[in-house]
Amino acid sequence: MTPLSHTVVFLLWMGCATCKASAGAACEDPPLIDFGEIVSGHKSAYKESDRVQYLCNPGYTLSGSERLTCHEKIWVPGPPQCLAPCTITKQQLEAQNLLLSNGQRRTFLIQSGQRQEFMCTTGFKLTASPIKQCFNGHIELPSCVTEMPCGSIPKVPNAQIEGRNKEMYEPGETIRYQCDAGFLTVGPPEIICREGNWTAPPFCEDVSCGAAPEIPNAYITSAHQERYLPGARVQYECDSNFQMMGGNYVTCTNRKWSQAPTCRGKGGKCGPPPVIENGDLLSFPMQEYPQGTTLEYKCPSLYVLEGSQYITCTDGQWTSPPVCLVACAASEEDMGRNNVELKWVPERKLYVRSGDVIEFQCKRGYLEDPASSPFRAQCVEGTIEYPRCKPGRSAKVILPVSENTQMMKLKLN
Structure with missing residues (x-):
C-alpha cells in the first residue's frame, strides 16, 4: 500500500470517530439555578430526549417548568427560577399599625405569588387596598393613618340613646338609639364613629293614632286622648233609638284606626x-x-x-x-319662585277647579329646566306642581315693578 493510501484510510477513520462522538453527546450539562438544584436525571453526558428535574430550596417557589428536555443540543423550555418568599416581622407590622386579617400580629412567610390581607389596629384606617401580593421576596405593606374622633352624637327626635352621652368618641365606637313609645325605628338603630363622622342615624316614625274617629249617632265611652299608642282601643255606645252594628270599639294599628262600627236607627x-x-x-x-x-x-x-x-x-x-274637591290658586309669588308665568291668561293670579289644566311658559330670559315637571299642570285637590325654568345665557336681572293694580280672579264655570 502506498503512502497516499495510508493517508486516506487515516482521514476516513478520524471522520467516522468524530461523527460517533457528535451523535453520542447531544447537550451540554443542564444549567444551574439559584436557590435550587437538579434532583433527578443527572448524568455525565446527555443525549437527545434526556430529561432532568429541578427542585427549589425550602421556602422558595419554582417559576417555570420543573423539567427540561435535551432537544437538538439545547435544553427546553428553558431553566426555571426559584423565587424568594416574603418575610414579614412583628416589628414591621407594629411600625405600620397593621394586623393580619385574622387579627394576629406575628412573624410569618408568604410564598411568592401569594396574596395576604391586612387590617389596621384600632384608631387607624387603611389608605389603599388591604390585599397585597408577594413577588420574589418583595411585598408592599399597606399604610394606616390615624382616624379622627367624633364629636357629640346626632340628635334623633323622639328617641333616647343607650349608654352615657359624651363630648368626644373614639373611632369605631357605637351608639344605639331607642325610639319612644308609639314610634317605630326606621333604619339601623346603631351609628358608628368613622373618619371623624357618625354614620347615618335612624329615624323614629310616629306609628300612633290621632283622635278616635267620630261615629254618627254614637259617643265614646272610654277616656278621650289626643294621641293613642299602637294597640289602644276606644269604645263606643250608640245614642238612644240606635243600634250598634259590628264591634263596639276601634283599635289603633300603625297610625290607622280599624273599621269603625255604625249605629243604625231603630225602625229604619x-x-x-x-x-x-x-x-x-x-x-x-x-x-x-x-x-x-x-x-x-x-x-x-x-x-x-x-x-x-x-x-x-x-x-x-x-x-x-x-x-x-278644593280649587287651586296659581299665584304670582309661586310662579316667580319658579321663573314661570301663565301662557294664555294675563292675570297675576288664577283660580281653577280641581281637575282643570293650567299651561305655563318661561319668563323672558329663562329657559325650560330639563328636569322640570310638565308645563301643562293639572289642579289636583288644591295642589299644583309648578314647572321650573332656569336663567338663559343672555338672561338679565329684571327688577320688580311696583303696581297698584288689584289682583283679579278668573271664574270658571
Whole structure:
C-alpha cells in the first residue's frame, strides 16, 4: 500500500470517530439555578430526549417548568427560577399599625405569588387596598393613618340613646338609639364613629293614632286622648233609638284606626246627615229622618263635587255623601319662585277647579329646566306642581315693578 493510501484510510477513520462522538453527546450539562438544584436525571453526558428535574430550596417557589428536555443540543423550555418568599416581622407590622386579617400580629412567610390581607389596629384606617401580593421576596405593606374622633352624637327626635352621652368618641365606637313609645325605628338603630363622622342615624316614625274617629249617632265611652299608642282601643255606645252594628270599639294599628262600627236607627230611621268638608246641605238638618228620606249637598263656587249630590236614608243609615274637591290658586309669588308665568291668561293670579289644566311658559330670559315637571299642570285637590325654568345665557336681572293694580280672579264655570 502506498503512502497516499495510508493517508486516506487515516482521514476516513478520524471522520467516522468524530461523527460517533457528535451523535453520542447531544447537550451540554443542564444549567444551574439559584436557590435550587437538579434532583433527578443527572448524568455525565446527555443525549437527545434526556430529561432532568429541578427542585427549589425550602421556602422558595419554582417559576417555570420543573423539567427540561435535551432537544437538538439545547435544553427546553428553558431553566426555571426559584423565587424568594416574603418575610414579614412583628416589628414591621407594629411600625405600620397593621394586623393580619385574622387579627394576629406575628412573624410569618408568604410564598411568592401569594396574596395576604391586612387590617389596621384600632384608631387607624387603611389608605389603599388591604390585599397585597408577594413577588420574589418583595411585598408592599399597606399604610394606616390615624382616624379622627367624633364629636357629640346626632340628635334623633323622639328617641333616647343607650349608654352615657359624651363630648368626644373614639373611632369605631357605637351608639344605639331607642325610639319612644308609639314610634317605630326606621333604619339601623346603631351609628358608628368613622373618619371623624357618625354614620347615618335612624329615624323614629310616629306609628300612633290621632283622635278616635267620630261615629254618627254614637259617643265614646272610654277616656278621650289626643294621641293613642299602637294597640289602644276606644269604645263606643250608640245614642238612644240606635243600634250598634259590628264591634263596639276601634283599635289603633300603625297610625290607622280599624273599621269603625255604625249605629243604625231603630225602625229604619236615620239620625243627622253626615257633614262634608267645604260643602253644605240644601236643607236644615234634623235629629231624625224617616226611612227613604233624600237630602242634597252643594259645593261652593270653583269647588268640584265628586260623587252623588244626594244621600238617602236606607235601613237606618245614610248612603255615602259626596266630596267637595278644593280649587287651586296659581299665584304670582309661586310662579316667580319658579321663573314661570301663565301662557294664555294675563292675570297675576288664577283660580281653577280641581281637575282643570293650567299651561305655563318661561319668563323672558329663562329657559325650560330639563328636569322640570310638565308645563301643562293639572289642579289636583288644591295642589299644583309648578314647572321650573332656569336663567338663559343672555338672561338679565329684571327688577320688580311696583303696581297698584288689584289682583283679579278668573271664574270658571
